[in-house]
Amino acid sequence: MSDMSEAERLVEALLFASPEPVSEARIQQLLGTRAEARAVLARLKARYEGHGVVLESSRAGWAFRTAPDLAAELAHIDPRPRRLSRAALETLAVIAYKQPVTRAEIEAVRGVAVSRGVLDQLLELGLIAPRGHKEVPGRPVLWGTTPRFLDVFGLASLDDLPRLEEFEEGLFAAEGAQREDPSGA
Amino acid sequence: MSDMSEAERLVEALLFASPEPVSEARIQQLLGTRAEARAVLARLKARYEGHGVVLESSRAGWAFRTAPDLAAELAHIDPRPRRLSRAALETLAVIAYKQPVTRAEIEAVRGVAVSRGVLDQLLELGLIAPRGHKEVPGRPVLWGTTPRFLDVFGLASLDDLPRLEEFEEGLFAAEGAQREDPSGA
Amino acid sequence: MADGLGVSAAEDEVLTVAVAGFSGPLDLLLDLARRQQVDLRHISVLELVDRYLAWLETARRLRLALAADYLVTAAWLLYLKSRLLLPPPANDPEAAEEAAALRGRLVALDAIQRAAAWLEARPRLGRERLPRGMRERLPRRRTGPLRVELAELVRTWFHLAARDQRSRPLVLATSRPLSPEEALQHLARRLTGHDWHELAAFLPPLGPDPFARRAALAATLVAGLELARRGEVELRQPEPFGPVWLRRRR
Numbered sequence: 001m002s003d004m005s006e007a008e009r010l011v012e013a014l015l016f017a018s019p020e021p022v023s024e025a026r027i028q029q030l031l032g033t034r035a036e037a038r039a040v041l042a043r044l045k046a047r048y049e050g051h052g053v054v055l056e057s058s059r060a061g062w063a064f065r066t067a068p069d070l071a072a073e074l075a076h077i078d079p080r081p082r083r084l085s086r087a088a089l090e091t092l093a094v095i096a097y098k099q100p101v102t103r104a105e106i107e108a109v110r111g112v113a114v115s116r117g118v119l120d121q122l123l124e125l126g127l128i129a130p131r132g133h134k135e136v137p138g139r140p141v142l143w144g145t146t147p148r149f150l151d152v153f154g155l156a157s158l159d160d161l162p163r164l165e166e167f168e169e170g171l172f173a174a175e176g177a178q179r180e181d182p183s184g185a
Numbered sequence: 186m187s188d189m190s191e192a193e194r195l196v197e198a199l200l201f202a203s204p205e206p207v208s209e210a211r212i213q214q215l216l217g218t219r220a221e222a223r224a225v226l227a228r229l230k231a232r233y234e235g236h237g238v239v240l241e242s243s244r245a246g247w248a249f250r251t252a253p254d255l256a257a258e259l260a261h262i263d264p265r266p267r268r269l270s271r272a273a274l275e276t277l278a279v280i281a282y283k284q285p286v287t288r289a290e291i292e293a294v295r296g297v298a299v300s301r302g303v304l305d306q307l308l309e310l311g312l313i314a315p316r317g318h319k320e321v322p323g324r325p326v327l328w329g330t331t332p333r334f335l336d337v338f339g340l341a342s343l344d345d346l347p348r349l350e351e352f353e354e355g356l357f358a359a360e361g362a363q364r365e366d367p368s369g370a
Numbered sequence: 371m372a373d374g375l376g377v378s379a380a381e382d383e384v385l386t387v388a389v390a391g392f393s394g395p396l397d398l399l400l401d402l403a404r405r406q407q408v409d410l411r412h413i414s415v416l417e418l419v420d421r422y423l424a425w426l427e428t429a430r431r432l433r434l435a436l437a438a439d440y441l442v443t444a445a446w447l448l449y450l451k452s453r454l455l456l457p458p459p460a461n462d463p464e465a466a467e468e469a470a471a472l473r474g475r476l477v478a479l480d481a482i483q484r485a486a487a488w489l490e491a492r493p494r495l496g497r498e499r500l501p502r503g504m505r506e507r508l509p510r511r512r513t514g515p516l517r518v519e520l521a522e523l524v525r526t527w528f529h530l531a532a533r534d535q536r537s538r539p540l541v542l543a544t545s546r547p548l549s550p551e552e553a554l555q556h557l558a559r560r561l562t563g564h565d566w567h568e569l570a571a572f573l574p575p576l577g578p579d580p581f582a583r584r585a586a587l588a589a590t591l592v593a594g595l596e597l598a599r600r601g602e603v604e605l606r607q608p609e610p611f612g613p614v615w616l617r618r619r620r
Contacts, residue, residue, distance in 0.1 A: 009237030010258055011249040016238045017262050030258065052194030053201045066198040066506060073215070074199055075511035082514050086526075089518075093527035109530055125463035125516060144394050153520045202506040241499075251500040253493035259500060272393060274486040282485060294482055296396025296475065337495040352484035353477055 007035035008044055015044075021061030087118050092127060095162060096149070100131040100142035119143070127152065192220035193229055200229075206246030206336055243341045245332035253339075273303050277312060281334070282349050285316040285327035304328070312337060395443035398425070400476050400483070410477045411444040417453040547585035548574065553593035561603065561618045569594060569614040 004012075011027055028037035041062060045055040053064050066074065084092065091114055094106045106114050122128045131144040145158070155161065190249050194211055210227075213222040226247060230240040251259060269277070276299055279291045291299050307313045316329040335342065392398040400419040403413050424442050429436055450472075453465035493499050548556075552574075560572050572594075573586050594616050597603040607614045 004235055009235075009252065010255055011237070011258055011502070013237035013255045014262070017251050017259055017503045019262075019503040019505075050189055050194075052189070052196070052198035063504060064201065066202050067194065070195055070198045071509055072313070073195055075296060075509040078510050078512045078514065080512070080514045081517040082512050083517050089523065089526050090530060093523050093530060096523065097527050097531075102361065111533070131595070152516060152518060153523060155520070201502060202508055204501065204505060248503060250495065253498040256493070256498035256500075262500060262619070263496065263505065271486070274490055275393075275482055277481050278486040278489055280499030281489070282482070294478055295393065296479060338489055338492040339499060340492075340497070346485075347488065349481050350486060352481040352488070 004047075005035070005040075005043075007031055007040045007181060008047075011037070011040050011044055015055070015062055015064055016064075021063040023061040024057075027062065076168070084121075085118070088121055089110075091118050092122055092145075092149075095122075095128055095143050096145050096158070099144035099158075100134075101144075102134050102140040102142055104140060106143075190220070190225075192216055193232075194224045196222070196225050197229055198241070199334075200247055203248070206214055206243065206248040206332075208246045212247065218286075222339050241339070243332070244343075245336040248336070260306040269306075270303070272300070273306055276303050276328075277307055277334075280307075280313055281330050281343070281346060283331035285319075285321050286329075287325040287327055289325060291328075310337070395422075395440050396475060396479055398422070398440070399443075399472075400479050403476050404480075410480055411473055413473055413476065414453060415472060418456060418472075419447045422447055423549075442558045446518045519581045547582060548589045550592040550596070553586070553589035554596060557590060557593045557597065561597075564618050566606075566620055569616055572616070 010030065014027065014030060016024055024037050024041065027041065029042065031037055041055070045057075048055045048064075050072055052067050054067050056063055056065050090110050091106055094109045095101055098105065098109070103114055103119070109142075119128070126146055126148040128143050128149070129146045131142045133139040136141050149155075150157065195203075195215060198209055199212065199215055209222050211228070212226065215220055216225065226240070226242070230242075233240045233249070237252055237255055239252050241248055241250050275295055276291055279294050280286055283290060283294070288299055288304070304313070310330055311333040313328050313334070314331050316327045319327050321329040330343070334340075334346075340346065391544060392401065401420060402425065403410055403418055403581055405421070406413055406417060408414075413543060426436070426440065429440075450465060450468055453462040454469060456462055456465075470501070495501065556574050557572050569590055570587065572590055576583050576586055591614060594603060594614070598605050602619060603616055604619055605614060605616050
């Protein structure tokens with residue numbers, strides 16, 4: 001089924017079994033005078049073009065790698081329920097209550113920078129979406145929540161989001177006193 | 186350079202990236218309804234015939250391995266000696282042929298006590314595993330071989346083991362002379 | 371291998387013991403039996419007993435330390451031999467059965483040893499057949515359901531809002547532009563003599579940030595204009611977009 005030379009077979013096996021990338025010099029050493037490493041590597045690389053595995057060379061040497069375009073499909077599927085990180089939850093809360101809002105405004109409320117990853121995560125989950133640009137220098141993106149956000153949190157509309165005032169003397173006051181002022185009194 | 190289908194590329198990449206053999210069921214799961222795992226594996230196996238790396242299958246699953254004929258040239262990659270002692274090999278042979286089998290039964294065949302070390306070594310190598318208890322006084326552990334045993338010794342299934350009678354048959358002299366150390370005679 | 375040494379003379383047998391080491395009396399018996407060069411199922415047990423005793427005698431002469439079971443086996447073999455040799459009608463049918471059982475055990479052990487040798491000769495994983503050497507880490511795709519609660523979101527917002535009202539967190543400015551007031555003070559301090567100087571020469575020490583530098587330059591220009599308005603300095607710019615020069619008025 002194959003027209004592979006012995007040299008090519010040997011190099012293929014060597015690169016497959018080696019725990020690290022292999023230098024061309026090392027490959028030439030294995031081949032001895034039987035063949036020229038560079039030529040063998042070129043043939044082998046061409047042979048694997050279009051495969052699910054590709055032959056790559058880097059400064060470290062030559063190695064087989066799975067084709068990058070397959071990474072997503074090969075990903076280990078982790079079916080455990082996901083929770084939002086504290087940063088994501090805070091960011092989402094600011095967007096929900098202050099929308100439409102720029103990243104800088106979110107940062108002002110949270111008091112810390114909002115990493116790109118957090119916004120990406122919320123975007124990917126379909127909880128937020130861009131809502132145009134704010135007409136100030138730099139025209140930053142304005143963020144808002146999506147219908148999916150309402151779905152996920154079981155809200156009929158954004159008006160159903162509890163307002164701070166509604167809780168002012170209730171639950172929150174008690175909780176706040178308890179939480180905010182450990183040094184107090 | 187290649188006429189590979191996406192399904193074949195995907196299976197190739199998965200098998201390359203997996204340290205352990207992958208079951209056909211797992212491969213079918215990856216492919217979903219796009220293709221039939223068995224057919225894709227057959228094509229892939231044929232494609233690699235004559236290569237320095239070949240596609241193997243056993244009860245343990247499917248895996249790429251270097252072609253056995255290149256062993257001598259690749260010996261330097263992992264120079265750790267992987268010798269099984271004669272006692273370990275004989276014990277393994279008894280377990281392979283007589284499984285499930287108790288330690289006492291192994292000892293009866295070999296005419297000598299089986300040291301704890303030998304069983305530990307085989308266990309540690311993943312070649313044998315307990316298979317319940319024999320319902321006799323003392324309820325001794327029954328031992329059997331694992332899928333890894335098949336993988337390690339390049340057997341598709343236990344049916345690939347020659348029948349024990351084949352080893353018994355024929356005149357000892359002829360076979361024995363062939364097998365024994367040439368320095369003998 | 372233990373059974374690999376063809377041995378005929380006593381001296382060679384010493385070698386066998388010393389080099390190979392049998393794994394027990396049955397293994398030794400099998401080795402001796404193989405030397406009869408006949409099918410193990412038809413081996414002469416009498417001859418085998420003699421060979422075993424001869425081997426043991428050699429070992430004893432050479433003061434080799436032997437495990438006790440070799441001697442126990444020797445005693446059993448001697449007894450078996452004596453029963454096998456009884457003439458009819460006194461002969462012992464059980465002795466014949468025991469001899470047959472011994473042959474059976476030798477056949478079984480022989481088969482297992484051959485099976486072990488067959489396994490040993492298989493192209494073994496990690497020896498003749500190598501697995502992929504490199505460990506590739508496949509990415510992880512999280513597919514589980516999103517677990518969130520409205521209460522958690524609301525609580526988070528309330529805490530943020532409360533923090534916003536009561537105590538804004540201290541924000542440390544990493545780079546703050548130079549204010550015109552600061553530029554004015556700085557410029558006033560640095561103005562000595564009555565020579566023309568480029569405006570840029572009056573900038574305070576700045577980091578590498580180009581925006582901070584431009585902001586500081588702008589603030590210093592404003593400061594210069596303010597001083598000119600007060601009649602304390604003169605400014606000029608010989609060419610459009612060129613450097614601005616400044617000197618203290620006489």
